[in-house]
Amino acid sequence: MPCEVEFEDVTKRFPGAARPALDHVSLKVEAGEFVTVLGTSGCGKTTMIKCVNRLVEPDSGTIRVEGEDVSAADPARLRQHIGYVIQKVGLFPHMTVGENVATVPRVLKWDKERIQARVDELLALVNLDPKEFAGRYPSQLSGGQQQRVGLARALAADPSLLLMDEPFGAIDAINREALQDELLRIHQGSRKTILFVTHDINEALKLGTRVLVMDAGRVQQFDTPKEICEHPATDFVRSLLRSGEFRLRSAYVEPGEGI
Amino acid sequence: MGAYLEFWSEHAEKFLDPLAEHLQIVGVTLLISVALAAVVSVALLRHPRAKGVVLQLLSAVYAIPSLALFAVLIPVTGLGESTAVLVLVAYNQYLLVRNIVTGIDGVDPSVVEAARGMGMSDARILREVQVPLALPLIMAGLRLAVISTIGIATIAATINAGGLGTVLFDGLRTLNSYKIVGGTLECALLAIVANAALRLLESAVTRRVVR
Numbered sequence A: 001m002p003c004e005v006e007f008e009d010v011t012k013r014f015p016g017a018a019r020p021a022l023d024h025v026s027l028k029v030e031a032g033e034f035v036t037v038l039g040t041s042g043c044g045k046t047t048m049i050k051c052v053n054r055l056v057e058p059d060s061g062t063i064r065v066e067g068e069d070v071s072a073a074d075p076a077r078l079r080q081h082i083g084y085v086i087q088k089v090g091l092f093p094h095m096t097v098g099e100n101v102a103t104v105p106r107v108l109k110w111d112k113e114r115i116q117a118r119v120d121e122l123l124a125l126v127n128l129d130p131k132e133f134a135g136r137y138p139s140q141l142s143g144g145q146q147q148r149v150g151l152a153r154a155l156a157a158d159p160s161l162l163l164m165d166e167p168f169g170a171i172d173a174i175n176r177e178a179l180q181d182e183l184l185r186i187h188q189g190s191r192k193t194i195l196f197v198t199h200d201i202n203e204a205l206k207l208g209t210r211v212l213v214m215d216a217g218r219v220q221q222f223d224t225p226k227e228i229c230e231h232p233a234t235d236f237v238r239s240l241l242r243s244g245e246f247r248l249r250s251a252y253v254e255p256g257e258g259i
Numbered sequence B: 001m002g003a004y005l006e007f008w009s010e011h012a013e014k015f016l017d018p019l020a021e022h023l024q025i026v027g028v029t030l031l032i033s034v035a036l037a038a039v040v041s042v043a044l045l046r047h048p049r050a051k052g053v054v055l056q057l058l059s060a061v062y063a064i065p066s067l068a069l070f071a072v073l074i075p076v077t078g079l080g081e082s083t084a085v086l087v088l089v090a091y092n093q094y095l096l097v098r099n100i101v102t103g104i105d106g107v108d109p110s111v112v113e114a115a116r117g118m119g120m121s122d123a124r125i126l127r128e129v130q131v132p133l134a135l136p137l138i139m140a141g142l143r144l145a146v147i148s149t150i151g152i153a154t155i156a157a158t159i160n161a162g163g164l165g166t167v168l169f170d171g172l173r174t175l176n177s178y179k180i181v182g183g184t185l186e187c188a189l190l191a192i193v194a195n196a197a198l199r200l201l202e203s204a205v206t207r208r209v210v211r
């Protein structure tokens, strides 16, 4: 069941901050879109997606998920139905990989066999052999493997909305590309709505059906990769494009277009 | 040495009854202490701004010499075991609450945020994430509380609460070295055994946490 997300004039200023982390953000993400959120460090990307699952409460404005104002929802129930990959991974160090992945199904009181089957399926999906990894503890994994467990954990209850905060930051280029392709497959197969935060312009252009470019808490441009590349809306977007240019040609290829 | 053994076995009940009383005082004290410390700690987690004041208050209580505290309380609560337990519980609060709160504050915030972000309730996060991860410190606090309770409970004999203190004070009053040495050995053994047992328990629970 696809799920739309709407921001209406959302502003958030953290106490003591000189400027708002989100500055009158308005946008609408259609159901089934894969939106990549791109911007420099501190521009408000994490704050923006945390507003969706109410880990951050905005000072003003409204956020709607599936048309419902999130501020009226019970936060715990809201979050159980929104997949969330946090920027710092945040695996439970005292639980095995399997137990970590099983978190939301356990909260939702699935039965044991169903949880077990789902855990194996998800670990296989993120390229971790369940037989080898399900019983390990997070400290026995590499940084990239931990991030993959974080992804599997977010996907566990098959949420129709996924919030991903730099989920592939610690993964090497080859595995990263494999995971990006896997995520694209998941997206195409399920039409989940995905908000995917990244620093990496090439990743943003490759994955996004639309790219949201932010700077200093404001939306600079929210458009398809093609439009962003061909018609950058602001100087900021232009400079961002220049920064990724030497790799851009390989990352962004129009469907059906040769190099 | 032979004379000591003979005295001890002949008057075994003079050593074993106080030991049983001592264990009872310690047991009751610990049950109440842990329950109260859990309540106080949860309250402090809900109201973090009270943390500094409350911990300072508890540490001030902890710094009062036990005899003085007994003396102050006798006019209020009278002689006997309940006054002793009250004082011992008050002392333990500092050791227990400090370690529980420090332990839980020390849990990686990103882990707690992940738990919250997946829709776990505050109570569930406390139970399944924060407490297990703070367990090494909580157990260390418990061990300190047990050892200190065993020690300070001897002084409870001065207010007629019974326990191993009676053996020691009787021995001192009558200059009976059998009692002095016997009572001292009992106290020391009890503390050593309790310490070892809690260390074992500590490492058993800690092994699950710090992999």
Ligand SMILES: Nc1ncnc2c1ncn2[C@@H]1O[C@H](COP(=O)(O)OP(=O)(O)OP(=O)(O)O)[C@@H](O)[C@H]1O
Residues within 6 Å of the ligand: A014, A015, A017, A021, A039, A040, A041, A042, A043, A044, A045, A046, A047, A048, A087, A199
């Ligand atoms: N809990 C907080 N308290 C105070 N200020 C905060 C808090 N969280 C974020 N900020 C501030 O809000 C701004 C936006 O932060 P945010 O985490 O959203 O940035 P970001 O775009 O995700 O950056 P990065 O790419 O480095 O993760 C920053 O200036 C940051 O310092």
Ligand SMILES: [Mg+2]
Residues within 6 Å of the ligand: A045, A046, A047, A087, A165
């Ligand atoms: Mg961030």
